Amino acid sequence: MKKSLKLILVIAIIACLLLPLLSACNKSEDGASGTDKLVIYNWEDYIDSSLLDEFTELYKATTGRSLDITYTTYDTNETMMTKVLKGDANVDLICPSDYAIEKLLLADCLLSQKDVYAELQNDGTLDDIDFEFSGMSSLNANWGNIDAEVMDVISDTFSEVKSKDGKPYTDFMTPYMWGTLGILYNVNVVSEEELEEYGWGVLWNVQQNEDLENKILMKDSVRDTYAASVLYMKEYDLLPDGYQNYSIGDLINCTDDAMLKASEKVLTEQRDHISGYEVDFGKDDMLNEIVYADFAWSGDALWAVEESYDEDTDEYLLGYYVPEIGSNIWYDGWCIPKSVNNKLAAMMFIEFMCQPTSAISNSMEIGYTCAVAKDKLMADEDVLAILEENEYDTDEYFEDEGRYPEINESLGVMRDFGTRGEALVGMWQRAKSGNGVSPALWWCLLGIVGAVGLAIAIYFIVQALRYRPRVIKSAEPKEKE
Amino acid sequence: MAKIKFKKLRLTKKVFSVPYILFLLLFVVIPLVLILVNAFLDSDNNLTLENFKTFFTSRANLIVLGNSLLVGVITTAFCLIIGYPVAYFCSKMSSGRILVLLYILPMFVNFLIRTLATKAIFIAIGVELGMGTVLFGMVYNYLPFMILPLHTTISSIDKCYAEAAQDLGASKATVFLKTTLPLSTSGIISGITMVFIPTISTYAISQLLSNGKIFLFGDSIQLSFEQGLYGVGSIMSLVMLAFVLISNLIMNAFNSNANAVRRSLW
Numbered sequence: 001m002k003k004s005l006k007l008i009l010v011i012a013i014i015a016c017l018l019l020p021l022l023s024a025c026n027k028s029e030d031g032a033s034g035t036d037k038l039v040i041y042n043w044e045d046y047i048d049s050s051l052l053d054e055f056t057e058l059y060k061a062t063t064g065r066s067l068d069i070t071y072t073t074y075d076t077n078e079t080m081m082t083k084v085l086k087g088d089a090n091v092d093l094i095c096p097s098d099y100a101i102e103k104l105l106l107a108d109c110l111l112s113q114k115d116v117y118a119e120l121q122n123d124g125t126l127d128d129i130d131f132e133f134s135g136m137s138s139l140n141a142n143w144g145n146i147d148a149e150v151m152d153v154i155s156d157t158f159s160e161v162k163s164k165d166g167k168p169y170t171d172f173m174t175p176y177m178w179g180t181l182g183i184l185y186n187v188n189v190v191s192e193e194e195l196e197e198y199g200w201g202v203l204w205n206v207q208q209n210e211d212l213e214n215k216i217l218m219k220d221s222v223r224d225t226y227a228a229s230v231l232y233m234k235e236y237d238l239l240p241d242g243y244q245n246y247s248i249g250d251l252i253n254c255t256d257d258a259m260l261k262a263s264e265k266v267l268t269e270q271r272d273h274i275s276g277y278e279v280d281f282g283k284d285d286m287l288n289e290i291v292y293a294d295f296a297w298s299g300d301a302l303w304a305v306e307e308s309y310d311e312d313t314d315e316y317l318l319g320y321y322v323p324e325i326g327s328n329i330w331y332d333g334w335c336i337p338k339s340v341n342n343k344l345a346a347m348m349f350i351e352f353m354c355q356p357t358s359a360i361s362n363s364m365e366i367g368y369t370c371a372v373a374k375d376k377l378m379a380d381e382d383v384l385a386i387l388e389e390n391e392y393d394t395d396e397y398f399e400d401e402g403r404y405p406e407i408n409e410s411l412g413v414m415r416d417f418g419t420r421g422e423a424l425v426g427m428w429q430r431a432k433s434g435n436g437v438s439p440a441l442w443w444c445l446l447g448i449v450g451a452v453g454l455a456i457a458i459y460f461i462v463q464a465l466r467y468r469p470r471v472i473k474s475a476e477p478k479e480k481e
Numbered sequence: 482m483a484k485i486k487f488k489k490l491r492l493t494k495k496v497f498s499v500p501y502i503l504f505l506l507l508f509v510v511i512p513l514v515l516i517l518v519n520a521f522l523d524s525d526n527n528l529t530l531e532n533f534k535t536f537f538t539s540r541a542n543l544i545v546l547g548n549s550l551l552v553g554v555i556t557t558a559f560c561l562i563i564g565y566p567v568a569y570f571c572s573k574m575s576s577g578r579i580l581v582l583l584y585i586l587p588m589f590v591n592f593l594i595r596t597l598a599t600k601a602i603f604i605a606i607g608v609e610l611g612m613g614t615v616l617f618g619m620v621y622n623y624l625p626f627m628i629l630p631l632h633t634t635i636s637s638i639d640k641c642y643a644e645a646a647q648d649l650g651a652s653k654a655t656v657f658l659k660t661t662l663p664l665s666t667s668g669i670i671s672g673i674t675m676v677f678i679p680t681i682s683t684y685a686i687s688q689l690l691s692n693g694k695i696f697l698f699g700d701s702i703q704l705s706f707e708q709g710l711y712g713v714g715s716i717m718s719l720v721m722l723a724f725v726l727i728s729n730l731i732m733n734a735f736n737s738n739a740n741a742v743r744r745s746l747w
Binding site: 076078079081082085086214217220222271274275276277278290419421422425426428429430432433434437438440441442444445448451459462463466 | 524535539541542544545547548551552554555558559562604609610611612613616652654655658691692693694695696700701704705706707708709710
């Protein structure tokens with residue numbers, strides 16, 4: 001015993017000695033040979049990946065050092081936040097949504113971009129390079145290149161949210177993309193009249209469209225599905241008493257027990273009409289006509305609509321509709337978490353993303369609406385050239401209501417639920433698990449038990465028949481004669 | 482001094498087990514301890530028993546658990562009903578070994594790819610995704626785990642037993658029921674363990690083959706951890722562990738009672 005213990009100790013010591021050595025190897029690679037690292041943690045399908053190479057070149061040209069970008073992705077805010085909040089994510093840049101930024105900010109996980117800029121200025125890093133940070137909303141008056149209307153909504157909604165040392169929300173983020181939540185539908189199955197008349201009810205198949213039954217997809221993401229249920233309740237007057245006069249923004253962010261209960265009821269009802277929950281394959285299933293309606297983010301929807309264009313008939317198979325009663329307006333912003341290692345590269349990357357040309361490349365690649373102001377885009381000749389190159393009609397592109405909706409009262413921003421998040425997850429878990437054990441399972445079990453029972457019974461009957469006492473046959477023929 | 486120490490560290494057979502012991506410590510024991518610790522902590526890292534209360538008073542959680550156990554039992558039953566005849570006839574045939582290899586061939590493909598392919602087939606032939614497809618996916622995925630131990634056990638049974646029974650005038654059915662079946666009990670039991678335990682904890686198959694509509698215990702645990710509810714998620718993992726241990730104990734009890742050839746692959 002003692003021997004093996006000692007051996008374990010020795011191996012442990014060797015391992016301890018080796019580990020720092022390994023990481024030291026990495027470090028010397030960083031500095032001496034002139035390679036910097038940048039770790040980006042972004043949403044899936046959320047960037048034009050050729051821009052990463054462009055940025056590497058830009059970084060090399062500006063600082064003289066080459067850059068090694070590690071690009072990783074997540075599929076919901078919650079996945080990313082769990083990692084960042086627990087301190088497991090060793091990343092330089094993240095791109096959370098509105099309420100997620102609020103949560104991370106309140107948890108003291110983010111760095112103010114103004115502070116980072118000041119720090120870079122003070123230690124002389126910025127003196128050595130020729131690079132201007134004129135596009136970022138967090139550093140510039142009039143929000144730099146970013147759409148002022150969007151920034152107004154953000155600064156209004158989060159005016160009371162301050163970091164521990166009293167800095168405003170807008171110092172910590174630079175918007176990247178924004179959009180709405182709505183219904184992506186198949187024009188052959190769902191008519192526009194239906195959408196106008198039933199609004200969010202289409203996702204519950206209120207109109208009892210036979211083709212649509214069981215062909216609806218919802219988001220497998222608590223916040224979005226909760227918002228949908230709230231909007232549906234508002235439209236069909238199913239809200240609990242006392243909540244009728246709430247604005248859309250207040251309703252989306254209300255987590256009172258009465259609201260959760262009502263939402264659980266409508267979501268459980270919805271289970272009988274939908275095909276399932278997804279976060280990633282919805283647009284593909286829509287294009288392949290496996291399902292006919294999908295609760296979607298505007299960018300995914302616009303991308304899918306574009307893909308569904310049929311050149312032979314000059315028609316689009318899919319459409320995107322935001323019900324008039326209201327919806328959610330969301331945005332994702334670049335933030336620098338406290339785990340940042342390469343502050344300069346992180347800041348430069350955000351600034352690079354705020355350039356009109358990168359913004360439009362991203363928008364065209366992923367379908368989402370970039371946060372760079374419309375007039376800044378239209379005034380930039382390179383942008384117009386890129387649009388033309390990809391056969392877009394400039395006017396049509398910028399006047400599309402799905403892409404650039406009118407920002408008004410009916411669009412609400414999501415806020416952080418704070419400690420009420422757990423209650424919401426509990427509700428979501430109940431809604432997803434349904435009301436009880438599926439009867440199909442009981443029938444299945446009964447069938448198996450029955451079949452086995454039958455087999456045993458048959459065996460015993462056969463045995464009994466075979467070994468039954470028999471009359472001696474030789475006596476029988478005689479009697480007949 | 483150094484010389485003595487060196488002598489004590491002689492290479493013996495035991496030394497070769499050290500890497501695995503270390504591995505177990507790092508990746509099995511420590512995570513289990515972490516789960517145990519997390520189960521008693523709330524979101525602010527205070528000691529609490531609230532998580533237990535949350536889990537055991539929630540009807541939805543218990544329904545999900547019940548659903549999972551039921552799915553596990555049904556899958557195991559189907560696997561046994563389909564797998565036993567296959568294993569039996571394969572062990573009777575001279576080409577049986579190759580046939581069994583064909584049955585376990587799907588195992589060489591990654592199970593996620595297999596499941597996604599199954600889903601694509603269901604969609605192509607117009608089968609609605611739901612409990613039926615989930616059960617199919619489970620049986621399809623875990624059938625090899627049933628056939629393999631059964632085949633090994635059945636083919637290792639001494640033929641003399643069956644021949645002796647036949648000589649004494651037993652019919653074919655009696656020969657099977659009185660010799661082959663009892664002698665293959667150990668294979669049946671290890672097959673059941675191999676299928677039942679993974680099925681109650683599975684989550685990807687149910688999620689993929691029902692578009693997330695069928696929500697099993699594994700899905701529930703995954704959701705809790707994804708949403709940062711480490712406490713409740715840990716409790717669920719512990720409950721799962723308890724079920725695994727219980728089913729193992731039951732199986733072992735059966736196995737030691739069975740007066741059978743104790744030779745199986747697993």
